[in-house]
Amino acid sequence: MSKFTIPTESSYIEAEGIRFAYRKFGQETGIPLVFFIHFRGTMENWDPHMIGVLAESRPIILFDNAGVGESSGETPTTIAEMAKDAATFIKALGLEKVDILGFSIGGMVAQELVLQQPNMVRRIVLAGTSPQSGVNDPRKDVYEAMTQVGGDENDALENFLFLFYGPTETSRTAGISSLKRILSQKKVESSPQVSDAQYQAVSQWAERDPEQKYDWLQKITQPVLVTNGVKDIMVPTENSYILTVNLPNAQLIIYPDSGHGHLFQYPEQFAGDVNLFLDSK
Template sequence: MTNFKIPTESEFIEADGTRYAYRKFGTQDGIPVVFLVHFRGTMENWDPNMIEPIANTRPVILFDNKGVGETDGQTPTTIAEMAQDAGTFIKALGLTQVDILGFSIGGMVAQELALQEGKLVRRIIMAGTAPKSGINPDPEIFERMNRHGGNAEDALNDFMFFFYRPTETSKSAGMASLQRIINQKKVESSDQVQQAQLQAIANWAQPKTNNGYDWLQNIKQPVLVTNGINDVMVPTKNSYILTEHLPKAQLIIYPDSGHGHLFQFPELFAENVNSFLNSTSL
């Protein structure tokens, strides 16, 4: 089996006035899986140990959505607009069917994309994410996400707090994953991305007064929902809500882990993703 490595240089495609940066690799045949990254992340924020086993079995597309990383423009302030931009990019590549893997805010975008482009999306992985009007973290968590400045040690401590549990096993695996990501990282997101995404998340989290989570019934695609046993950033209860209300959902909860479960267990997560995408059930 060929071992595909993540390209270090991006390709570009223009659509609706935006020049999107992306990296496509993996097998030539099969339905591509498009990755939607977490809060403030770029396409360089995926752990290669998780990405490469998936690329060994199917085409993989990493990209920066509008305003993020190497893609120009301004990041919008709603999840719906982010989903529209993602759909614009995917269709600009000439693709008619894709699988979607959305992590954190990327999972929120995945939900909207499935509603907007139902025929385009075949299967979805929603990792560490929440439905609209889902269970919110403590206000202190959101405030810490909004923090500016600080030194490298503060940034590291924040990242480890948000993504991993305070056990030695979780922290050790988290640091190893972070080092792999840092080794490939060249481009950071701007302050505009942070503020726009925070506004979008806040709007997404506003409580709904009618029909609760009934709208999730409109997402007809098979969905794999994943999270760590104790996600402090997007509380794990959200994953149970998604699984309960999505008509074709299954749930995997990883032990001794939190928001960054897919990076703490990159090979196992990739195995679970491949099994789900290859499945003919659901």
């Protein structure tokens, strides 16, 4: 177990009328790694074991973007505006260069941030995400699980395991272990406005363009590590291949017996792969 743990209390910084909540910890020197969380998630939705391993090697910054969790403001309805808010937060901290890790919708925001602020970002990790106009046509049961509101704790658990992990006993067991670690942290819920805005933003991002050639990905020249599980049913794994083929400086890792939550299923292996990538010359 890592000697570093996610702080229980947040720090705050105000910029452009938004009071951003964040937690900075880990090593005191080096290029910070800034995390962008998944759909409907907050700072408390990261697996603390995975984060702790990464914190042994570099400064870590978790934050809630505008309107999310403990941050003030309203969540925008486009990925571009979410990226603009994230850039505002990073600039407010006085950081000239960062590494970024985006998971799911966070990976979409990360891509847009690099396009808006190419000099701000050194290296990028894109986990379980897609390019704009990627392969995003979820099955009916996946859509229902993603949008379900209400139900009891068992329903919530089954939805989480179904969406984030594979159907095997090993994947589900690892998912339950990760969920226990995540739930051990204090939880600040976001308002319904956040879910509605994020869903609208993702839907717009996912709109299919039959003429899409992904030329805009060529503008992202930084080294990129793309990761996913072998069977991601929420953001289909095919998107990870599309990103890797079209980004000029990308490498891909696909984790076995896993899905969208591969980084939580293999917390130490994933953190090790990320550290190796970020530390490479």
